[in-house]
Structures are given as C-alpha cells and as structure tokens.
Amino acid sequence: MANNPLVAVLASRALIAVSGPDWRHFLQGLLTQDVETLAPDGLRFGALLTPQGRLLWDMFVIGREDGCWLDVEAAHRDAIVQRLAIYRLRAKVEIAPDPTPVLVRFPGEGEAPAGWRLDPKLPALGWRAYGELEAPNAGEADYEAHRLALGVPGPADWGSETTYPIEANFDLLGGIDFKKGCFVGQETTSRMKRRGQIKSRMLPLVFDGPAPAPGTEVLAGELRAGEVRSGAEGRAIALLRLDRALGADLTVDGRPARAETPAWMAEAMRQDA
Structure with a gap:
C-alpha cells in the first residue's frame, strides 16, 4: 500500500x-x-x-x-x-x-x-x-x-465535438477497443488508426509562469504548432502538431515552452508501432 x-x-x-x-x-x-x-x-x-x-x-x-x-x-x-x-x-x-x-x-x-x-x-x-x-x-x-x-x-481538454479521440490519446490510454466491432463513430476512428493519419496529439507543455488561457496558440517560430487546452502553473495540456512541436523551440504567450512526451506515452506508442 x-x-x-x-x-x-x-x-x-x-x-x-x-x-x-x-x-x-x-x-x-x-x-x-x-x-x-x-x-x-x-x-x-x-x-x-x-x-x-x-x-x-x-x-x-x-x-x-x-x-x-x-x-x-x-x-x-x-x-x-x-x-x-x-x-x-x-x-x-x-x-x-x-x-x-x-x-x-x-x-x-x-x-x-x-x-x-x-x-x-x-x-x-x-x-x-x-x-x-x-x-x-x-x-x-x-x-x-x-x-x-x-x-x-482530461475532460477540460476535449473541447465541444472538435477533437478526435485518437488526438486525445484514447488509443494509448485503453479507451478504444479496435477489435470489438461497430460503435458510433467507429469508421472514422478505425481509418485514422489504420492509415496512421495521426498528425496531432495532446502533449504536456512546460513553461515558466501561470498557465495561458485555453485556446492560446503555441508557436514554432512563426508557424502555428497547436493550442493550449487546459493547465496550471508551469504546465499545460496542448493539442499539438507532432511534426512542428516535437523537439522544437516553442513559444506560448511569448514565453519559451517545450513539449514533452511522457514515459507512459512513449512506451504505448512503441508497443503500438
């Protein structure tokens, strides 16, 4: 215990x-x-x-x-x-x-x-x-x-009918059974997974100071890399474009920031590869 x-x-x-x-x-x-x-x-x-x-x-x-x-x-x-x-x-x-x-x-x-x-x-x-x-x-x-x-x-990050469950990492957190057969929205979900069309995911974003407001843009240079969904002092969850966010020098609200890949997520993605 x-x-x-x-x-x-x-x-x-x-x-x-x-x-x-x-x-x-x-x-x-x-x-x-x-x-x-x-x-x-x-x-x-x-x-x-x-x-x-x-x-x-x-x-x-x-x-x-x-x-x-x-x-x-x-x-x-x-x-x-x-x-x-x-x-x-x-x-x-x-x-x-x-x-x-x-x-x-x-x-x-x-x-x-x-x-x-x-x-x-x-x-x-x-x-x-x-x-x-x-x-x-x-x-x-x-x-x-x-x-x-x-x-x-968590729920504060989902948005209102705007996010695909794979973008919210449901596939890596045991939230989707791809072998169970049909469910509402199954066709799109299975196609994204099968074709590897996963361009964006929710990742932790680390920075100094208070959390930016939900919806604040995350930038990689002058390019939009995503947006903040929820957060607290020094840390947030953001929906990020993987090709622009991972390993890049990011800014949010004009402050330096970096995207992290948690150990559990890295391991789940390796097993899923």
Missing part, C-alpha cells in the same frame, strides 16, 4: 445507472469500449463519439451484477442520459442518474483496499471507487495536479 495515499471526492464526476436485459448489447453498439466481456467488478475507460467520429464525452464503465454504472462528467450527465435515451429505441434498458459519489485514491503505488479499482487508463493515476469507502484527506485540485504532472489529458 502506498505511504500516505491521498483520497478525494470528484464532485466533477457523476454516475448513470444502466440496467435491463439488453444493457450490454445496447452499450456495445454505442461506446468505443467493449462491454460484452465486462465483469461485475470490472472498470473500463471509453467514450461516446459523434457519428463523424469526434469526441462527445468520456466515461468509465463499471460492471455491476444487474448492469453497470457510467462514470461521466457531472456537468454533462443530463445531456448524456438524454442522448442514451434517444439511442434506446425498443431496447429493454433502464437509464437513470445515480447519487453514489465518485472517489479517487492516489498516487498509484502498492495495493488499495477492497472496493477500489485500478484506473484502466494508467496505473500511476491511482484507483477509483464508488461510495463512501474512505474519508477524504485531499481535494479534487490535488488529483488534477497529479493527473497533469503525469501528462494525461
């Missing part, structure tokens, strides 16, 4: 309960992640895309005995429930908000107590749990700083 682990409640996340005889078949045709083989205590990371293959919402799928929970952004939970209801048609599925809180335990070292599930995106992120399993001793800002230090993009 990690020494002095931090536990925080993620008020930015909320649950949707999905149940009924057809719940697996229903979600299998929608999400980027395989749910047909999800165990009752399993946890998987995925997303719901637009038909054109752009990222709508990320979500964790938590297996339960009688269905699953979807761990989603709290601000978009109602919209996600409405979207799922549109897709339901005649499927025997029940979809409803659930008040159970979402907890995280980090850093990702050692073993966690029963009831905690290792984050499927990256073990170093820690564990997630659902329900009041442990008293919080940290805030959500502490977890966000931990995530940002690891260079893992």
Whole structure:
C-alpha cells in the first residue's frame, strides 16, 4: 500500500445507472469500449463519439451484477442520459442518474483496499471507487495536479465535438477497443488508426509562469504548432502538431515552452508501432 495515499471526492464526476436485459448489447453498439466481456467488478475507460467520429464525452464503465454504472462528467450527465435515451429505441434498458459519489485514491503505488479499482487508463493515476469507502484527506485540485504532472489529458481538454479521440490519446490510454466491432463513430476512428493519419496529439507543455488561457496558440517560430487546452502553473495540456512541436523551440504567450512526451506515452506508442 502506498505511504500516505491521498483520497478525494470528484464532485466533477457523476454516475448513470444502466440496467435491463439488453444493457450490454445496447452499450456495445454505442461506446468505443467493449462491454460484452465486462465483469461485475470490472472498470473500463471509453467514450461516446459523434457519428463523424469526434469526441462527445468520456466515461468509465463499471460492471455491476444487474448492469453497470457510467462514470461521466457531472456537468454533462443530463445531456448524456438524454442522448442514451434517444439511442434506446425498443431496447429493454433502464437509464437513470445515480447519487453514489465518485472517489479517487492516489498516487498509484502498492495495493488499495477492497472496493477500489485500478484506473484502466494508467496505473500511476491511482484507483477509483464508488461510495463512501474512505474519508477524504485531499481535494479534487490535488488529483488534477497529479493527473497533469503525469501528462494525461482530461475532460477540460476535449473541447465541444472538435477533437478526435485518437488526438486525445484514447488509443494509448485503453479507451478504444479496435477489435470489438461497430460503435458510433467507429469508421472514422478505425481509418485514422489504420492509415496512421495521426498528425496531432495532446502533449504536456512546460513553461515558466501561470498557465495561458485555453485556446492560446503555441508557436514554432512563426508557424502555428497547436493550442493550449487546459493547465496550471508551469504546465499545460496542448493539442499539438507532432511534426512542428516535437523537439522544437516553442513559444506560448511569448514565453519559451517545450513539449514533452511522457514515459507512459512513449512506451504505448512503441508497443503500438
């Protein structure tokens, strides 16, 4: 078990309960992640895309005995429930908000107590749990700083139907099952991966001083290399053109900056090659 682990409640996340005889078949045709083989205590990371293959919402799928929970952004939970209801048609599925809180335990070292599930995106992120399993001793800002230090993009980086999931590194973070068959937006996603048409990805951007505002341009000389999506003091996540950003002298807000490739990302890209 990690020494002095931090536990925080993620008020930015909320649950949707999905149940009924057809719940697996229903979600299998929608999400980027395989749910047909999800165990009752399993946890998987995925997303719901637009038909054109752009990222709508990320979500964790938590297996339960009688269905699953979807761990989603709290601000978009109602919209996600409405979207799922549109897709339901005649499927025997029940979809409803659930008040159970979402907890995280980090850093990702050692073993966690029963009831905690290792984050499927990256073990170093820690564990997630659902329900009041442990008293919080940290805030959500502490977890966000931990995530940002690891260079893992989050919901603040997705944008509004503007980003492809591969640009957000979902393929490197276990968020897309390319073997599961059809899902909404599958054709575009699979074509990008198959043809290697991945010109831009989200990378950590390092600089001195406060984070630039979201949308601030990142420049390589006079050329646009990308834009900042979110950040904090000295560090941000930016969507960058790989051919212009990697190894280049960058500037953001007139300040020198550099793009980093986190170790987890480099390893995932090697395995994917």
